[in-house]
Amino acid sequence: MTDFTTRPEIRGTFGVVTSTHWIASAVGFGILEKGGNAFDAAVACGLVLQVVEPHLNGPAGDLPAILHDAQSGKIRVLCAQGVAPAGATIAQYRAEGLSLVPGSGLLATVVPGAFDGWMLMLRDHGTLSLRDVLEPAIGYARDGHPMLPAVSRAIDGLAEFFAREWPTSAAVWTPGGSVPEPNALFRNPDLADTYERLLSEAEVQSGRDAQIDAARAIWREGFVADAICDYLETAEVMDVSGSAHRAVLDRDDMKNWQASYEETTSLDYHGWRVHKTGPWGQGPVLLQALAILRGIDFDTMDPNGPDFVHTVIEAIKLAYADREAFYGDPEHSEIPMDVLLSEEYAASRRALIGKRASLEQRPGRIPGFEHLADACIARAARTVQAETGASAGEPTMAHLTDRRGDTVHLDVIDRWGNMVSATPSGGWLQSSPVIPGLGFPLNSRAQMFWLEEGMPGSLAPGRRPRTTLTPSLAEKDGRRIAFGTPGGDQQDQWQLIWFLRFVHHGMDLQQGIDAPLFHSLHFQGSFYPREAKPGVMMIEPGVDEATIAALRARGHEVVVAAPWTVGRLTAALREADGTVQGAATPRLMQAYAIGR
Structure with missing residues (x-):
């Protein structure tokens, strides 16, 4: 780990704004x-x-x-x-x-x-x-x-x-x-x-x-x-x-x-209380992944090494399999969120992480919800081919144009501590x-939405689609962090990696954002044509070749991305003493943090 970053971390006392466009x-x-x-x-x-x-x-x-x-x-x-x-x-x-x-x-x-x-x-x-x-x-x-x-x-x-x-x-x-x-x-x-x-x-x-x-x-x-x-x-x-x-x-x-307000869905992780949306968004997958990883010793792991990457990728696969099976609008479907975030359930999922990459879709077997897990597995097994037409992926019609970019994000802290x-x-x-x-x-x-009856993600009048949009806020001992990223299905993956490095490896906001990122493509995608790519993961070349070779040896199908193309994180932190910090990704060359 190096102290070098692409940009200085913005620090001050008055306030900070960070977003995906200067x-x-x-x-x-x-x-x-x-x-x-x-x-x-x-x-x-x-x-x-x-x-x-x-x-x-x-x-x-x-x-x-x-x-x-x-x-x-x-x-x-x-x-x-x-x-x-x-x-x-x-x-x-x-x-x-x-x-x-x-x-x-x-x-x-x-x-x-x-x-x-x-x-x-x-x-x-x-x-x-x-x-x-x-x-x-x-x-x-x-x-x-x-x-x-x-x-x-x-x-x-x-x-x-x-x-x-x-x-x-x-x-x-x-x-x-x-x-x-x-x-x-x-x-x-x-x-x-x-x-x-x-x-x-x-x-x-x-x-x-x-x-x-x-x-x-x-x-x-x-x-x-x-x-x-x-x-x-x-x-x-x-x-x-x-x-x-x-x-x-x-x-x-x-x-x-x-529009309306509701309570956050939250989880404690190493003293941090992490707040996300409910299961009408994918936010709880970050909490599920943290619950699974709560029993892993990350402090001694190289944050760019094969053990770290493999463990995180496998936890992501498990959390996202549950997303596909169980998430949806809780006003229209029963979502077993208490079970999904319980320590007992997380421990059972943690035990599934082996030394080799899993190529299976493995949603949990929750009593009363087994039919949803079975439907998720069957659905992912079907290969859905995109028809010729006007659109595919996020943003739509990406086969006709540049695919990079998808969403925006912003984090703001003022002098009074509002965030x-x-x-x-x-x-x-x-x-x-x-x-x-x-x-x-x-x-x-x-x-x-799915055009199949009986699932939390099925199309129905008045129902919220299970979106990928997933802002984050975490707090510990008077410190608070607002963070997030564009990226569709990758949003909670990149946020998870950044947060783990912040908590376990002492990376400041900008260091963690600049560090090489990776993500899984294993699970069913949220955007048309809803593909699943078992075992496939993407990683930036900032990690060394030995890490990439080790991941491939463990069974991961590794796609090495072009440099500086994975992740568009921004983050803002307020310390207990009122000082503030902000950081923004250098990727795509348009996000900036401003503060004093």
């Missing part, structure tokens, strides 16, 4: 400088991320966040994961000739959640006005921002498809018929108009909270909902199935859903056609 981080920190708190800063940062990283998230996407309120001391989950529309039934999708929910297009859409979630956070926890947090996003949409090369590449790979099948997307992403050049100034005037109109209509109300509530109502049943639903009444667009389909989302779906960890996603430019006049597309999160 402009968003700067905007968030500017809000702190203006007198706003962490929640104000997170909202402004999140809205700007929708503008500057439109290939990774958008206003009609999804938002889970974990919030620490310094005044009350409470840590809660903000759930802005939209639900399946009332018309989204397995019978309806099967009648369309589908065996999987498409990975793009209108059938893949659940109720848009992100905007309402940001507004709920602002109203209940923020201090600044709606105008204060919206104006930065309006400015970058109206006046322009330097287009990331990755966004330009994504649009370039899709330009022909947009022109042929999704002309409303072509109008926004290829203005004048041309693909925007990397780093050229890019504007989205339709999105700026949408936010300015929403702001002007909301400000008719008197008072901060009333204006924020008005903005939420306008989104759900005002001109925004009208534009979405008017378009969906007649739109029929191509998706990955190779056929055109119409949406099932309607006005009542938009009107009747709102936010948020992982917005969905509604990216690859997911669905742009809604005419609004400047953004809908999401494709419904692709995480």
Whole structure:
């Protein structure tokens, strides 16, 4: 282990903002400088991320966040994961000739959640006005921002498809018929108009909270909902199935859903209390992996050595097998979370970790839930081939364009000790056609549902898809860390590795982020076409060749990634004395931490 890092770890006393784009981080920190708190800063940062990283998230996407309120001391989950529309039934999708929910297009859409979630956070926890947090996003949409090369590449790979099948997307992403050049100034005037109109209509109300509530109502049943639903009444667009389909989302779906709060799911690990979302997200897999690994002596292991990598990968396989069998919306299905996080169950899973890589899918055998484990094993055994069409993977249509990137993340701490960890996603430019006049597309999160009856992850009206989005917050003896990463199924894998190295090997935030990362592809993927790749793992070449050779000797099918391409972690820490730290990944060259 070396003290060398790609960037200095940001340290100070006033506050820190770290996110997956430097402009968003700067905007968030500017809000702190203006007198706003962490929640104000997170909202402004999140809205700007929708503008500057439109290939990774958008206003009609999804938002889970974990919030620490310094005044009350409470840590809660903000759930802005939209639900399946009332018309989204397995019978309806099967009648369309589908065996999987498409990975793009209108059938893949659940109720848009992100905007309402940001507004709920602002109203209940923020201090600044709606105008204060919206104006930065309006400015970058109206006046322009330097287009990331990755966004330009994504649009370039899709330009022909947009022109042929999704002309409303072509109008926004290829203005004048041309693909925007990397780093050229890019504007989205339709999105700026949408936010300015929403702001002007909301400000008719008197008072901060009333204006924020008005903005939420306008989104759900005002001109925004009208534009979405008017378009969906007649739109029929191509998706990955190779056929055109119409949406099932309607006005009542938009009107009747709102973001909400709930308690975290948590676990103690070596004195740290780690907080995650419930099993409607994949967050508990991190807790399950920690429970399994709680009985392993990591302190003496080389954090880049074969023993460490093998042990962690095998624990990940076991935790993710349970995710596939048992996780889903707990408001619609019984989830045996108490058993899954129990020490007795973890010990039984720990005993399954052998000296060689497992090639089996091994969900646990929990009394009363054996049928779900059997279904998981059978499902993973089926090879699902992606059909020729408009989409695959995350982001969707990745076979046509650059696959790197998928989601965004931000962590914020203010001078009072308020903290936010948020992982917005969905509604990216690859997911669905742009809604005419609004400047953004809908999401494709419904692709995480199964079109098979009787499972927690089965498609059903009003049910939350079992998302991959998974922010984190951990606390110990007055210290608190907010951390997370984009990465779909990899999110909790990279976070697990980073957290283990932080706890057991004394790596600071930036050291752990810079260290070589790895992940498993063994289990069933969450995104179309839902593949499982038994025994396959990917690792960065920063580990030595002897480690890679040793892993292969243990039966792992090791894919060595290109340098600096695995993981996009950010993290922020507040010490018990009030000092703060922040760090951000150098991978993809756009994430930054800012603080003082």
